[in-house]
Amino acid sequence: MRAVIAEDLALLRDGLIRLLTAHDVEVVAAVGDGPSIVGALLDHRPDVAVVDVRLPPTFTNEGLLAAIEARKRLPGLPVVVLSQYVEPLYARELLSDRGGGLGYLLKDRVMDVGTFVESVRRVAAGGTVMDPEVVSQLFEKRARDEQIGRLTPREREVLALVAEGRSNAAVADHLVVSEKAVSKHIANIFLKLDLAPSEDDNRRVMAVLAYLDS
Amino acid sequence: MAVASARRRPRPVTTMNDALGTMPEGPAAWTRRWIARRLFAIGIVIALVLTVVWATTPVAYFWPGWIFFAVLFPSAMTWSVRLALRAKVRRPLAVHAAVSFVISAALVAIWLLSSHRIFWPIWPMLGLVIVFAAHALFAPSGSTWREKALAERVDVLTRSRRGALDVHVAEMRRVERDLHDGAQARLVSLGMSLGMADELLDSDPAGAHRQLAEARRAAGDALADLRALVKGIMPPVLADRGLAGAVYALVVASPLPVEVTMELPAERLPAPVESAAYFAIAEALTNVIKHSGASFAWVVVMQANGVLSMTVGDDGHGGADPGQGSGLRGIQHRLEAFDGTMQLSSPSGGPTVVTMEVPCELSSPKT
Ligand SMILES: Nc1ncnc2c1ncn2[C@@H]1O[C@H](COP(=O)(O)OP(=O)(O)O)[C@@H](O)[C@H]1O
Numbered sequence: 001m002r003a004v005i006a007e008d009l010a011l012l013r014d015g016l017i018r019l020l021t022a023h024d025v026e027v028v029a030a031v032g033d034g035p036s037i038v039g040a041l042l043d044h045r046p047d048v049a050v051v052d053v054r055l056p057p058t059f060t061n062e063g064l065l066a067a068i069e070a071r072k073r074l075p076g077l078p079v080v081v082l083s084q085y086v087e088p089l090y091a092r093e094l095l096s097d098r099g100g101g102l103g104y105l106l107k108d109r110v111m112d113v114g115t116f117v118e119s120v121r122r123v124a125a126g127g128t129v130m131d132p133e134v135v136s137q138l139f140e141k142r143a144r145d146e147q148i149g150r151l152t153p154r155e156r157e158v159l160a161l162v163a164e165g166r167s168n169a170a171v172a173d174h175l176v177v178s179e180k181a182v183s184k185h186i187a188n189i190f191l192k193l194d195l196a197p198s199e200d201d202n203r204r205v206m207a208v209l210a211y212l213d214s
Numbered sequence: 215m216a217v218a219s220a221r222r223r224p225r226p227v228t229t230m231n232d233a234l235g236t237m238p239e240g241p242a243a244w245t246r247r248w249i250a251r252r253l254f255a256i257g258i259v260i261a262l263v264l265t266v267v268w269a270t271t272p273v274a275y276f277w278p279g280w281i282f283f284a285v286l287f288p289s290a291m292t293w294s295v296r297l298a299l300r301a302k303v304r305r306p307l308a309v310h311a312a313v314s315f316v317i318s319a320a321l322v323a324i325w326l327l328s329s330h331r332i333f334w335p336i337w338p339m340l341g342l343v344i345v346f347a348a349h350a351l352f353a354p355s356g357s358t359w360r361e362k363a364l365a366e367r368v369d370v371l372t373r374s375r376r377g378a379l380d381v382h383v384a385e386m387r388r389v390e391r392d393l394h395d396g397a398q399a400r401l402v403s404l405g406m407s408l409g410m411a412d413e414l415l416d417s418d419p420a421g422a423h424r425q426l427a428e429a430r431r432a433a434g435d436a437l438a439d440l441r442a443l444v445k446g447i448m449p450p451v452l453a454d455r456g457l458a459g460a461v462y463a464l465v466v467a468s469p470l471p472v473e474v475t476m477e478l479p480a481e482r483l484p485a486p487v488e489s490a491a492y493f494a495i496a497e498a499l500t501n502v503i504k505h506s507g508a509s510f511a512w513v514v515v516m517q518a519n520g521v522l523s524m525t526v527g528d529d530g531h532g533g534a535d536p537g538q539g540s541g542l543r544g545i546q547h548r549l550e551a552f553d554g555t556m557q558l559s560s561p562s563g564g565p566t567v568v569t570m571e572v573p574c575e576l577s578s579p580k581t
């Protein structure tokens with residue numbers, strides 16, 4: 001798998017390169033500012049881009065805007081956006097093209113190396129990965145939602161994990177239950193939230209995130 | 215060396231400007247100005263010459279006294295009024311006193327120069343004293359309305375500055391405490407876990423694993439603490455997107471439907487105002503969510519004519535009271551630091567409307 005990364009802090013850039021390389025991801029280019037991102041992506045056409053939100057020259061949300069722009073130029077280009085903080089508004093902007101192949105994660109997540117590399121692979125394969133922090137903020141926003149109020153605590157747990165972009169198998173693993181039990185929970189959740197059931201993982205995540213963010 | 219030469223250089227420029235300035239006037243105007251500036255000296259010289267002339271004649275009556283009078287009276291009047299205008303307090307009264315005094319002196323001079331019989335100037339002088347006394351007694355005591363307005367303004371500024379400093383100090387104290395009890399403590403615990411993992415590595419690999427997992431958790435918690443802290447000081451979304459974007463982000467994250475109307479210029483507002491405005495709106499919206507029981511809220515943010523105005527309203531049960539908490543008073547202090555105001559209308563039964571205004575000139579003209 002080939003990756004392009006955009007990160008201005010040498011400390012983190014080197015760490016990321018080492019981490020990805022150790023897990024058989026070839027880093028074909030590493031850029032350190034916003035304006036170089038789109039060009040590097042057009043040149044290298046990687047399997048995945050890992051982009052920091054705050055980059056020179058403005059040190060604001062340069063990386064986020066570049067990621068959105070790059071996906072306009074190369075539709076479906078898998079991008080993992082990393083940041084020191086997450087903002088539901090930015091998640092909404094990233095998801096607005098509904099293309100899949102998108103990750104939005106706190107930088108903290110690189111500490112859990114196995115899960116992080118797995119997330120990068122899932123995004124490269126066209127999946128959606130949303131940071132648990134974004135999901136919990138969306139849950140807070142829906143705290144008074146009657147439909148969500150009808151979910152059992154376990155169903156709410158499953159809903160959060162699905163919103164993070166996990167597959168049935170991963171959810172089952174996390175909750176230490178059978179995959180069949182997870183499928184049943186998911187069917188119930190979709191029923192209670194009036195969502196159209198879908199076998200397609202990505203469409204399912206999108207539906208759940210759209211529901212939470214409405 | 216450099217400073218000295220830099221200071222010396224402007225001189226010739228000034229001289230040249232002067233020369234350029236006077237050139238078109240011509241010699242006639244210049245002569246007129248020269249005479250005007252030395253009018254007093256010329257008058258005195260003429261009077262002295264006439265005094266010498268008088269001394270050589272047998273006339274007993276000192277008629278040049280009238281010349282002295284004519285020269286001295288206007289000058290005395292000018293000087294004394296100028297002096298009175300320098301008074302720090304009750305300036306109009308000082309001018310009145312000066313004018314009265316010079317007129318009295320003139321009357322005495324006239325009396326001396328004319329008949330020496332009865333001292334008639336006593337009557338007009340008495341009149342002047344009475345008028346002056348009336349002025350002193352009945353004029354608004356001490357200060358004009360302008361002085362009063364200035365004094366009031368100083369009071370307001372003193373109070374708002376103290377409020378702003380209090381808010382600032384409290385904020386710094388909170389940051390210090392949060393760092394101390396949060397991130398710093400977690401980093402210490404992280405270091406301890408790493409140290410223990412190091413010790414256990416050979417003898418108890420499973421134990422070492424547990425310590426490493428513990429260390430990772432501590433690092434994650436420290437990051438979360440720092441994130442929360444930064445959000446409370448300078449929310450990144452505000453730095454990224456400015457006031458409009460940040461307010462929009464608040465609304466996106468709000469559990470209540472919020473109707474937003476924003477009319478803001480494309481360029482960024484001055485950073486301190488932007489931050490005060492953001493925290494004010496955030497607090498008002500948090501209040502709606504926490505306290506109002508509302509089903510709906512609305513936010514209006516506008517910048518026009520050098521004023522940034524913000525309104526946050528809800529359809530809840532009302533009864534907001536700044537005395538019951540710290541949030542609303544915090545807004546008030548923050549805004550006062552920028553000469554801003556906060557008004558609260560929250561009758562029992564609702565609705566609640568918080569209206570805030572801050573003077574706000576745009577920092578950078580559009581390029
Ligand atoms: N929008 C509102 N609707 C109803 N009550 C409110 C509203 N905002 C504030 N209040 C009341 O006024 C009090 C003071 O608010 P505030 O100064 O923000 O303090 P805090 O939020 O820290 O309690 C609150 O405790 C609450 O009872």
Ligand SMILES: [Mg+2]
Nearest residue numbers: 501539541542
């Ligand atoms: Mg409050």
